[in-house]
Amino acid sequence: MSLTSPPFSPAGTAGPARAAEAPAPPRGASPGRRRTRRPRTRADSALTAVGLVGIAGVVATVWLGLWVTPPDEFMGNLVRLLYIHPPLAWVMFLAYGVSFLASLLYLWPRTRSARFDRLAGASAEVGVVFTGLTLVTGSLWGRPTWGQWWTWDPLLTTTALLFVLYLGYLALRRVPGEPEARAKRSAIAALVAFIDVPIVYFSVLWWKSLHQAPSIDLTTRKTYVHGSMAWTLLLGFLSFTVVFAWLVAHRYRLAVLEDREESEGLALALAERRAEAPEAP
Amino acid sequence: MNGYIESGYIVTLGALGVYAASLVGRERSARRRLPAPPARGTAPAEAPEDAPAGDEGSPAPPPGSSGTGA
Amino acid sequence: MWRDAALVAGKDLRVELRAKIGLNQVVPFALVVLVLFGLALGPSDAALRPAAAGLFWVTVLFAAVLAVQRSFAIEASDEARDGLRLSGLDAGGIFLGKAAAVAAQLIVLELVLALVASLLFDTHLSGAGLLVGTCVAATAGLAAVGTIYGAVAMGTRVRETLLPLLFFPLVAPVLLAATKAWKEALAGTPSHGLGWLSVLAVFAVAYLAIGTVAFGPLLEDG
Numbered sequence: 001m002s003l004t005s006p007p008f009s010p011a012g013t014a015g016p017a018r019a020a021e022a023p024a025p026p027r028g029a030s031p032g033r034r035r036t037r038r039p040r041t042r043a044d045s046a047l048t049a050v051g052l053v054g055i056a057g058v059v060a061t062v063w064l065g066l067w068v069t070p071p072d073e074f075m076g077n078l079v080r081l082l083y084i085h086p087p088l089a090w091v092m093f094l095a096y097g098v099s100f101l102a103s104l105l106y107l108w109p110r111t112r113s114a115r116f117d118r119l120a121g122a123s124a125e126v127g128v129v130f131t132g133l134t135l136v137t138g139s140l141w142g143r144p145t146w147g148q149w150w151t152w153d154p155l156l157t158t159t160a161l162l163f164v165l166y167l168g169y170l171a172l173r174r175v176p177g178e179p180e181a182r183a184k185r186s187a188i189a190a191l192v193a194f195i196d197v198p199i200v201y202f203s204v205l206w207w208k209s210l211h212q213a214p215s216i217d218l219t220t221r222k223t224y225v226h227g228s229m230a231w232t233l234l235l236g237f238l239s240f241t242v243v244f245a246w247l248v249a250h251r252y253r254l255a256v257l258e259d260r261e262e263s264e265g266l267a268l269a270l271a272e273r274r275a276e277a278p279e280a281p
Numbered sequence: 282m283n284g285y286i287e288s289g290y291i292v293t294l295g296a297l298g299v300y301a302a303s304l305v306g307r308e309r310s311a312r313r314r315l316p317a318p319p320a321r322g323t324a325p326a327e328a329p330e331d332a333p334a335g336d337e338g339s340p341a342p343p344p345g346s347s348g349t350g351a
Numbered sequence: 352m353w354r355d356a357a358l359v360a361g362k363d364l365r366v367e368l369r370a371k372i373g374l375n376q377v378v379p380f381a382l383v384v385l386v387l388f389g390l391a392l393g394p395s396d397a398a399l400r401p402a403a404a405g406l407f408w409v410t411v412l413f414a415a416v417l418a419v420q421r422s423f424a425i426e427a428s429d430e431a432r433d434g435l436r437l438s439g440l441d442a443g444g445i446f447l448g449k450a451a452a453v454a455a456q457l458i459v460l461e462l463v464l465a466l467v468a469s470l471l472f473d474t475h476l477s478g479a480g481l482l483v484g485t486c487v488a489a490t491a492g493l494a495a496v497g498t499i500y501g502a503v504a505m506g507t508r509v510r511e512t513l514l515p516l517l518f519f520p521l522v523a524p525v526l527l528a529a530t531k532a533w534k535e536a537l538a539g540t541p542s543h544g545l546g547w548l549s550v551l552a553v554f555a556v557a558y559l560a561i562g563t564v565a566f567g568p569l570l571e572d573g
Contacts, residue, residue: 038312058297062290080286084293107568129300133293140289165520171513172503185503188565189517192499195557196521203524203550207531243297250304257311264315 051246057239064232072229078145079229085137087236088130089155091244093197095127096166098248100194103187114259117183120190121173122251124166126244131163154205161200165193179259352444352563359440359448364455366425377421377456381414381464389471396473403472404533407464408526412493414460415522416515418453419497423505442567446498450562454494461486478536481544485536488551489529495558496521502569525554 065083072079102120105111138156139149150156173186388406392398399406465486469476476482500517528550535544 058294062294066286066290077283077286081289084289088293126300129296133296136292137289140285140292144285161520161523164516168513168516168520171516175508175513184568188499188569189503191565192496192558192561193521195561196524199524199550199554199557203527206546206550207527210531247297247301247304250301250308254304254308254311257308257315260315261311268315 047246047249050242050249054239054242054246057235057242061232061236061239064228064235069228069232075145078141081137081141082229083232083236084240085134085141086233087240088134088137089159090237091240092127092130092134092159092162094241095123095130095244095248096162096194096197098123099127099190103190103194106183106187107191114179114183117187118252118255118259119248120187121170122248122255124169124173124190125251126247128163128166128170129247130240130244131159131166134159135163152204152208154201154208157204157208158197158201162197165196169193179262352441352447355440355444356447356451359445360451360455361448363422363425363449363452367421367452367456377414377417378460378463380417381410381460382467384410384413385464385468385471399472400474403468403474404537405526405530406472407468407533408489408529410464410468411457411461411489411529412519412522412526414464415453415457415493415497416518418456418460419494419501419518420511420514422449422453422498423501426505442570443563445570446502446562446566447559449501450491450494450498450559453497454490457490457494458486461490474537476537477539478541478544481532481536481541481548484548485529485532485544485551488548488555489525491555492525492551492558493522495555495562499558499562499565499569502566525551528554 061083065080069080069083071077099120102116102123106113106116106120135156138153138159142151142153142156143149169186169189172189173182175182385406388402388410389399392402392406465476465482468474497518500514500521504513504517528547532544532547532551535541535547
């Protein structure tokens with residue numbers, strides 16, 4: 001058994017040698033394994049670069065948003081949430097859109113590939129994170145502005161529904177089953193969910209607008225965004241999008257590992273048990 | 282009033298940071314649990330795995346090595 | 352496809368007529384929910400009468416989940432699902448048939464529920480045309496989504512909790528639009544409710560179409 005080349009540290013799980021060591025160590029906590037770092041691939045470096053760009057952008061946005069830009073003439077300092085709340089909402093829609101497209105590609109026979117299923121799941125999970133943040137920042141913005149934590153604002157209400165909708169989608173993904181069957185039904189669920197998004201938004205919009213003057217509407221702020229504020233807002237959109245890309249890439253890689261664990265997990269455990277058993281005479 | 286703004290920023294950055302850290306952590310522990318790339322011909326999901334984004338498992342397992350077993 | 356749909360719908364409805372689960376369980380369940388709403392918001396009519404339309408439709412939503420569960424529980428037993436697949440029936444037809452059966456049961460429920468609700472919440476049922484039209488359009492949408500998600504969740508052990516979680520957020524627009532339409536009808540201004548009716552129609556058509564197309568792949572594996 002030779003120590004082989006990257007990308008994985010094979011970590012010398014030699015069969016017979018193990019039996020001579022400590023008895024049956026628990027899986028995942030094997031002290032006998034050599035922890036050789038797997039060498040960095042180009043993709044790793046690219047991903048790190050993306051991450052750094054994202055962090056830099058976000059830090060710059062925060063700095064500009066909190067300190068450099070001036071307070072708004074109407075909203076005062078509250079406008080500073082403008083630099084993160086709309087970008088978060090944008091990323092949320094982007095995430096679900098990516099999930100939708102990936103699901104479509106998965107269902108289309110010619111482009112069917114586990115890649116797209118994993119991408120759909122990864123993007124949806126990151127999307128849910130951003131959805132939660134959109135809700136929190138929206139609520140934090142609403143409280144000092146109108147005195148209420150929640151105002152049934154069309155965008156916020158749509159966001160709340162999307163939150164639960166995609167939590168359901170993620171729950172569906174976690175239901176055990178044959179990988180292909182699971183991927184197929186998840187893809188259909190993603191389609192069904194995404195098509196609802198415009199319906200939900202417009203329904204809530206009309207529902208709300210028929211009742212009161214649309215002054216309580218986060219999407220039609222009477223704020224003129226200009227100068228440094230505009231640039232900061234743009235930077236906010238861009239940096240959070242970059243952060244989104246980094247998170248999805250990592251979640252995707254995790255999904256690959258999880259899929260492998262699933263398909264190989266049993267075989268691995270069996271092999272380990274077999275290796276630990278005393279050699280048959 | 283400013284408390285709301287700062288909380289907003291802190292919650293956002295904090296949550297994203299925690300999530301990012303959890304992803305990296307889960308990736309590391311998953312990699313620790315999985316040994317060499319599949320040399321056995323039994324792994325069915327190999328074909329779709331050659332994704333661009335830093336995927337694991339080089340498709341050409343080095344000859345003469347299986348991760349476990351005699 | 353339409354013939355297969357009629358076949359499947361007939362089968363489902365016949366099973367229901369014999370088992371009478373809908374009659375014995377779903378309708379009483381819905382009635383109890385109405386009464387519970389009354390207990391929670393009453394006893395004075397001040398809160399109940401304006402809320403009547405909304406409470407009615409929320410109750411219908413809960414009952415819809417039960418109806419869909421039932422619709423797929425029929426298939427889960429005795430390998431009926433495999434039989435369905437092997438029968439060579441058109442997948443879209445199966446979808447439409449199952450959705451139609453669910454819809455039929457829901458319409459009957461809504462009739463009973465409307466009468467009871469008007470009693471409990473002291474509401475005069477005016478604008479019958481809009482009331483009925485809303486019921487038809489909303490029910491079509493609910494049945495379509497329910498059948499799609501029922502198939503998605505079918506065969507999973509967590510079906511009972513997963514289906515409501517998937518279903519309710521998705522049909523929120525139906526709840527919204529149907530309640531608004533009914534409010535207009537009950538308030539004597541049915542013409543204002545026509546916009547909401549069209550929302551319901553769009554929803555129903557969209558999801559009936561999706562279901563017809565997507566049911567094939569859903570049935571293939573399971």
